[in-house]
Amino acid sequence: MPPKKSLGAEYLKGLWDENPVFRQLLGMCPTLAVTNAVINGFAMGLATAFVLILSSLVVSSIKKLIPSQVRIATYIVIIASFVTIADRFLAAFFPPISKALGPYVPLIVVNCIILGRQEAFSSKNSIGRSLVDALGMSTGFILALLVLSSIRELLGAGTFLSYQVLGSWFKPWIIMILPAGAFITLGVLLGLAILIETKTKTRSS
Amino acid sequence: MSLSARMIVVLTVVGLVSGSLLAVVGLLTKDRIEMNRQQEIQTAISQVIPSTKTSQKIYEDDSLTVYESRNESKNAVGYAVYTSGTGFQDIITLMYGTDPSLSNIKDLTILEQKETPGLGAKITDQEAFLRYWKNRNCEQPLSLRKPAVDSPENLDPSEVNTITGATISSEKVLDIVNASLERLKAIKEQGKLSSEEKNAS
Amino acid sequence: MKQNTFVLKSSPHFRDKDSVSKIMYTVVLSLIPAVIASVYFFRLKAVLIYITCVATCLATEAVFLKVRKKDLRSLWDGSAIITGMLLAMTLPPSLSLDLVIIGSVMAIALGKQVFGGLGYNVFNPALVGRAFLQLAFPVAMTTWIPPVTLNVNTATFATPLGNLKFQSSLTQGALIPLKDLFWGNVGGCLGETSAAALLLGALFLLFRRVIDWRIPAGVISSLILFTGAFWLAQPDSYASPLFHVLAGGLIIGAFFMATDMVTSPINPLGTWIYALGIGVLVGLIRLFGGFPEGVMFSILFMNTFVPLINRYTRPRILGERRGAS
Structure with missing residues (x-):
């Protein structure tokens, strides 16, 4: 076993070193699908964070009870319960957001970030550590969605959180709020992430 | 406890707990979700x-x-028709209001659509599309004005405007409305369109 | 080692006098008739778009070469100039210049440099630029003006294919005379309207063997077969195959864009598959798709298959057994 990281490092690794979107390339489906507006990206990030944090707490607290043969099934049931709660909650209290996110809220169930964290982390670490890990991953995911959706909303509609930021001279690039724009933006951002990573690595070595 | 017994117990307990949790959440949010729908x-x-x-x-x-x-x-002022049909990409759900004789469309609103952002999605836009739907004469099926004009005054009473660059989405909305109007008139002919019996009950 | 009777060298063993820049400038030369035709039809607007496109493409290329610390001399290998010219030829004459600049930057940046520059790109860069503009500014990219030579006083104007798609019946004057289509006296993108001028340049390229004759032959014949079948079955509701060949961007696409050396297959068999695929797709999109024109998407779509086609049409090495991999 590698030496235990400090709790701070455990949190921070989700922001960059093991960022779910930019470094692990997990959760691509919501990343591409719902980042056409900042509010949607943020809501998706929060919903995913809610599910991830609670699932990690539950899984890490009952990890000793779960026989390893049925662990995936157990994780999925736990995750699916929290997803359904999030889905109902959004539909009840934030109907416009629920409508905008459409089928992607129920699809959080199959978001690899969540299952991945249970399998790779919560099932092997203490409750406290799992909580910190889940918080870090959630923050990293929310940040990634915010970056992506900010770029796409700004260029695709000239707005930020629906406020007109760019003047009337700006002609919105509609492609940016279409699926093609999601792929282009993500591709460019991933390229930049790798560039930054290699730059910092060569400097430190 | 043997392994298989443990597996069964754990899965059952997890299933029961999450099932009952969901039942509670479902109960708590059901009314509110239904209310949202009604309100919409x-x-x-x-x-x-x-x-x-x-x-x-x-x-x-x-x-x-x-x-x-x-x-x-308490006088009947018209019918509001809630209907849906296929759009360019996905189902379009809309509502329009007619007068009691089904000869005039007062207004139209789009409730759900997934048309192309910036193009077909303009069917939800007052300026580009919806304002051309006010007060349309619908004794005959409506028709689409191509190419588009830039003011409702330039349309015939039974015409609606096209969105520049999104002819298909405009057409689909028109088709949905025309199809439902035709059905509605048939239903009215058969005398099924009255509130009297329901009022009594 | 006492004697060196045989010298072992790695390939290439034969060198041609052709170089990248020589081929590129041959293509530039072959585009000149079509450029002149478009300037004749659309006047100053055409000149401005050509200058903007080529200048922006060169500037973008220079920035990327500089950032990637490459030799700046390859800026003048002609490839960026061709991308600029081809992009300009596929744009509507009424497009405002700021959008032209965005398209040119995207053509070089997204179409070429992100893949690693000339020779590594999967898609035809000019078409990537156009596809970006088409999806980003769909209204501006489908607003057409009549050529100056037509003497009609309307602000907007439909292309022959647009007419075909959006008019309910062929009898309502939807079909533009083939003569006008051939000379280019119709609405449409800058450089695509005049089949005559494009064919002149294409003949030159074929004569100089810069482009593979199989590609235009395959594209055009499969489009003729596809649209011809429907036309023969129902001449009243489908346009003639000749109309489909001459209208829209088919000629420029078949001769100048599908033939891009980097993004087309290597082997004759693969080339036929690629070309027939483009022709059939164009027919499918034009007859049954949502867009009036499909040349751009067809070529880009078949571009994605080129590596796969190359892989499966690899000729057998002499002596290699059939079925052995």
Whole structure:
């Protein structure tokens, strides 16, 4: 076993070193699908964070009870319960957001970030550590969605959180709020992430 | 405990706990979600028939729901028709209001659509599309004005405008409205479109 | 080692006098007739778009070469100039210049440099630029003006294919005379309207063997077969195959864009598959798709298959057994 990281490092690794979107390339489906507006990206990030944090707490607290043969099934049931709660909650209290996110809220169930964290982390670490890990991953995911959706909303509609930021001279690039724009933006951002990573690595070595 | 017994117990307990949790959440949110839906329909009805004071569902089948709307003095002022059909990409759900004789469309509103952002999605836009749907004569099926004009005055009373660059989405909305109007007229002929019996019950 | 009777060298063993820049400038030369035709039809607007496109493409290329610390001399290998010219030729004459600049930057940046520059790109860069503009500014990219020579006083104007798609019946004057289509006296993108001028340049390229004759032959014949079948079955509701060949961007696409050396297959068999695929796709999109024109998407779509086609049409090495991999 590698030496235990400090709790701070455990949190921070989700922001960059093991960022779910930019470094692990997990959760691509919501990343591409719902980042056409900042509010949607943020809501998706929060919903995913809610599910991830609670699932990690539950899984890490009952990890000793779960026989390893049925662990995936157990994780999925736990995750699916929290997803359904999030889905109902959004539909009840934030109907416009629920409508905008459409089928992607129920699809959080199959978001690899969540299952991945249970399998790779919560099932092997203490409750406290799992909580910190889940918080870090959630923050990293929310940040990634915010970056992506900010770029796409700004260029695709000239707005930020629906406020007109760019003047009337700006002609919105509609492609940016279409699926093609999601792929282009993500591709460019991933390229930049790798560039930054290699730059910092060569400097430190 | 043997391994298989443990597996069964753990899965059952996890399933039971999450099942009951979901049942509670479902109960707590059910009314609110239903209320949201009602509210959305109410808002849409008073949007397409502005003088609405009360409204009542008088007809419902797979493809169309009709609400009769009454004004303050309880006179029937028209029907609000809730219907849907295929758009360019996905189902478009809309509502429009007619007068009681089904000869005039007062207004139209789009409730759900997934048309192309910036193009077909302009069917939800007042300026580009919806304002051309006010006060249309619908004794005959409506038709689409191509190429587009830039003011409702330039349209014939039975014409609606096209969105530049999104002819297909405009056409689909028109098709949905025309199809439902035709059905609605047939239903009215058969005398099924009345609120009397429902009022009595 | 006492004697060196045989010298072992790695390939290439034969060198041609052709170089990248020589081929590129041959293509530039072959585009000149079509450029002149478009300037004749659309006047100053055409000149401005050509200058903007080529200048922006060169500037973008220079920035990327500089950032990637490459030799700046390859800026003048002609490839960026061709991308600029081809992009300009596929744009509507009424497009405002700021959008032209965005398209040119995207053509070089997204179409070429992100893949690693000339020779590594999967898609035809000019078409990537156009596809970006088409999806980003769909209204501006489908607003057409009549050529100056037509003497009609309307602000907007439909292309022959647009007419075909959006008019309900062929009898309502939807079909533009083939003569006008051939000379280019119709609405449409800058450089695509005049089949005559494009064919002149294409003949030159074929004569100089810069482009593979199989590609235009395959594209055009499969489009003729596809649209011809429908036309023969129902001449009243489908346009003639000749109309489909001459209208829209088919000629420029078949001769100048599908033939891009980097993004087309290597082997004759693969080339036929690629070309027939483009022709059939164009027919499918034009007859049944949502867009009036499909040349751009067809070529881009078949571009994605080129590596796969190359892989499966690899000729057997002499002596290699059939079925052995």
